[in-house]
Amino acid sequence: MYPAAPSTGLPPGPPLAKLLGQAADAVAAVRAGRSLTDALARCPAELRPGTQALAFHVLRWWAGALAAREQMAPKAPPPHVDALLVTSLALLWPGSEPPYAEHTLVDQAVAAARQRMPAGANFVNAVLRRFLRERDAVVAAATHQPEAAFNHPAWWIERVRHDWPAQWTALLAAANRHPPMVLRVNARRTTAAAYVQRLAAAGRAASVVGPQAVWLARPCPVSELPGFGDGDVSVQDLSAQRAAPLLLGLDATHATPVLPPRARVLDACAAPGGKTAHLLELADLEVLALDSDPKRLARVQDTLNRLHLSAQLVAGDGRQPAAWWDGRPFDAILLDAPCTASGIVRRHPDVRWLRRPDDVAALARTQAELLDALWPLLAPGGRLLYATCSIFQAEGRQQIDAFLQRHRAESPLLDPASPGHLLGLPDNAPSAGPAAVGDGFFYALIHKP
Numbered sequence: 001m002y003p004a005a006p007s008t009g010l011p012p013g014p015p016l017a018k019l020l021g022q023a024a025d026a027v028a029a030v031r032a033g034r035s036l037t038d039a040l041a042r043c044p045a046e047l048r049p050g051t052q053a054l055a056f057h058v059l060r061w062w063a064g065a066l067a068a069r070e071q072m073a074p075k076a077p078p079p080h081v082d083a084l085l086v087t088s089l090a091l092l093w094p095g096s097e098p099p100y101a102e103h104t105l106v107d108q109a110v111a112a113a114r115q116r117m118p119a120g121a122n123f124v125n126a127v128l129r130r131f132l133r134e135r136d137a138v139v140a141a142a143t144h145q146p147e148a149a150f151n152h153p154a155w156w157i158e159r160v161r162h163d164w165p166a167q168w169t170a171l172l173a174a175a176n177r178h179p180p181m182v183l184r185v186n187a188r189r190t191t192a193a194a195y196v197q198r199l200a201a202a203g204r205a206a207s208v209v210g211p212q213a214v215w216l217a218r219p220c221p222v223s224e225l226p227g228f229g230d231g232d233v234s235v236q237d238l239s240a241q242r243a244a245p246l247l248l249g250l251d252a253t254h255a256t257p258v259l260p261p262r263a264r265v266l267d268a269c270a271a272p273g274g275k276t277a278h279l280l281e282l283a284d285l286e287v288l289a290l291d292s293d294p295k296r297l298a299r300v301q302d303t304l305n306r307l308h309l310s311a312q313l314v315a316g317d318g319r320q321p322a323a324w325w326d327g328r329p330f331d332a333i334l335l336d337a338p339c340t341a342s343g344i345v346r347r348h349p350d351v352r353w354l355r356r357p358d359d360v361a362a363l364a365r366t367q368a369e370l371l372d373a374l375w376p377l378l379a380p381g382g383r384l385l386y387a388t389c390s391i392f393q394a395e396g397r398q399q400i401d402a403f404l405q406r407h408r409a410e411s412p413l414l415d416p417a418s419p420g421h422l423l424g425l426p427d428n429a430p431s432a433g434p435a436a437v438g439d440g441f442f443y444a445l446i447h448k449p
Helices: 018-029 036-043 045-072 079-093 102-116 118-142 146-150 152-163 170-174 192-201 238-246 274-282 294-307 357-377 399-404
Strands: 181-185 204-206 212-214 234-236 263-270 285-291 312-315 330-334 378-388 420-422 441-447
Touching: 018 036, 018 045, 018 079, 018 102, 018 170, 036 045, 045 079, 045 118, 045 146, 079 102, 079 118, 102 118, 146 152, 146 170, 152 170, 152 274, 152 357, 181 192, 192 204, 192 212, 238 274, 238 378, 238 441, 263 274, 263 357, 274 285, 274 294, 274 330, 285 294, 294 312, 330 357, 357 378, 357 399, 378 399
Parallel strands: 263 285, 263 330, 285 312, 330 378
Antiparallel strands: 181 212, 181 234, 204 212, 378 441, 420 441
């Protein structure tokens, strides 16, 4: 939800000029290689929600806006002026559902320039007003460049086109849409249908879109969700909610987990803990939640505390089990491996601008090392679920094909129920419709004879 501006007629909020300046700083930090999360941490707390909303919007349309600025002003202005100008152009980009009226945005952009760099105010005003006069022609010329047309780096566009020749344009377009807010109800405390009724009583429209999944018609802060603080519900994307049922064997033919009570389960790369918690909500398990970052592991504990669940938390590298494993085999392993996050760019629009082409190969090596190191820890008859939030085949199908080939002497079995690549397109949507479609993911369930 966007913050209100003085001339929009909406409830008053932080001045838009201040938010534009902060958003420009955040986006400039992303261009310099810092994550948006880190950039927003430097923003004053009272401006952070509005700044984040604007920065997310801008990063979805940044390449087109930059191409338009380069066309109208080939000589780049000073960096602070350029960041503010391109931020404003992205917010005026056609088809991007701009959050403010055009005249409001131009007026406040000029005000922001006067506050921060007075000498650039007239230049910002002139370029923005020219864009409004000549928008159709400027956009048409700018979008001759693939990066501007699809608002992704050229190497990313080419990889998606190569991996998914029939769906590549739809995938790139989907990455620029606002994601839905999907909840996971705690199966130990309530049901999806009951929680939808509870939301309705609180004046919030919602639909059941999965066994524990509820889609909110309108996103809201978690503090406004009934029972959130008590552990009744969590926020988790529809695709991410498939991990725990897959590992436990909960599907159309199994109403109860195939794993025995108190089965020993490893959740490798567990932070921030959503999948760890989901496993424990669905079954009585002995879970070891592993993560290489102790600070991120603390988030897992916070999640479990809120949901009144418990697991053993261990800081360690999954590629080096000798440093943390006690020698007892696991009945099941969830490996939600580090990846490019190419499937969740609609939620993290800075990712596309932070990744580099060689990151794909580097992460694929890490994924292979994790698979090879964890496979020996699985007991005979055990189940390993490999997952990535990526649509790149190097991190999905190709990774698992290579793993099965390396370990063919041990006869690992790929479960035919493995979803494979989930592309986050409307044909993957549940009955509630495209609004509730999940993120891009890959899942492969492997059995050990």
